[in-house]
Amino acid sequence: MKALRDVPTPLLESLKSLGLTKYEALVYIGLLRTAGATATEVHEISGVPRASVYPVLDRLVQKELVSVSHTTPKRFDAVPPDQGVENLMRRIESDAESARAGLDVFYREKELEGRGDQELVWTIYGEENIRTRLAGMFKSAERSVELLATGDLLQRSVLSLLDPVPGSVPVEIVTDCWTGEQPSRFRLHVLPLAALCKTPILAEKLLPYERSGVFLVDDTRALLWMEGADGQPSALYSESAGLALFVRRHIATVMEWTKAAVQ
Missing domain, CATH: 3.30.870.10 (Endonuclease Chain A)
Structure with a gap:
């Protein structure tokens, strides 16, 4: 199983703009290259430090980019890119809507306060x-x-x-x-x-x-x-x-x- 080498910087930056960390991007790309891998194999494929692999995998599961088996040891597989990017975009839209609603509360508070005698x-x-x-x-x-x-x-x-x-x-x-x-x-x-x-x-x-x-x-x-x-x-x-x-x-x-x- 070959280790991940020379991931294009533009690809990493694009994935970061979609909300992934560098380690998350490397693990996801690594899993796209193999049909299921253990945490140890993920470490070897991606180059992500062994201690960071499990937390990264957990976050990728939460972001609906990785699926996990119920075997022992657990095996991890990447969601296909089309579905993975769609899942990320859906999360971004949801977060953006929540942010808009939260920020609007502060903006309306400013309007209600008025500006006194200032023109x-x-x-x-x-x-x-x-x-x-x-x-x-x-x-x-x-x-x-x-x-x-x-x-x-x-x-x-x-x-x-x-x-x-x-x-x-x-x-x-x-x-x-x-x-x-x-x-x-x-x-x-x-x-x-x-x-x-x-x-x-x-x-x-x-x-x-x-x-x-x-x-x-x-x-x-x-x-x-x-x-x-x-x-x-x-x-x-x-x-x-x-x-x-x-x-x-x-x-x-x-x-x-x-x-x-x-x-």
């Missing part, structure tokens, strides 16, 4: 991070959702995030253009926002309109999305009364000035 403003970088924050805002909406965004940004990155908004919560959208059928569940205002950028006095008072958006949920949570010249987006998010009031006034002002400009 914190958070900076968020990257589109996926911004979309994740927006999705959470929309999903938890209880009274209202308002947004002012360019048509490209709205339909490319934001519209799908509105699906979980409860049906009882009104959603008001202000944008510069719309393609396709207009959604019946939203109140949609399509206004020529570009005209405001051509009016110097107004342009100085408004946020840049290109590739940007402002979002307000329940008049308490606000997010400002901006895309730089390099196309990399960033955002400001806050639950402060000051920023929420600013966003509300900004949306109302844009609507008023745009309607006046086209009259």
